Amino acid sequence: MEYVLLISRLGSQIRETRIRRGLTQARLAELAGLTRQKVIAVEQGVDTVAMNAYARVLSALDCQLTVIPAAMPTLEELGELFE
Template structure:
């Protein structure tokens, strides 16, 4: 499985968690000790964002990573890669 797809999925899940909690990107950035621009990059699944930034955002959302078998990509996800 392509690693960029996995990071993109993680970013989308983080965005959904943030929105479900009623937080703005600025609110989440403050809680995580990051800039709003970094939170935007995390949510976009930017490959240049450090694992530390992802961990800070997840911690601010009271979440953690879990390693599970990867699901096959959807047609929509494949379209976003190309």
């Protein structure tokens, strides 16, 4: 599976979790000790963001990564790869 898709999925899940918990990007950045711009990059799945930033955001959300087999990409996800 394309790594860009995996990063995108992770960013989307982080964004959805932040929203469900009623946090703004600014508040999450504060909790994670990052800038708001870095949280935006994490949520957008920017491939130059260091794993450390993902770990800090996940920790601030009281979440952890779990490794599971990748699901086939949806048509929407495939389309986003070519934008």
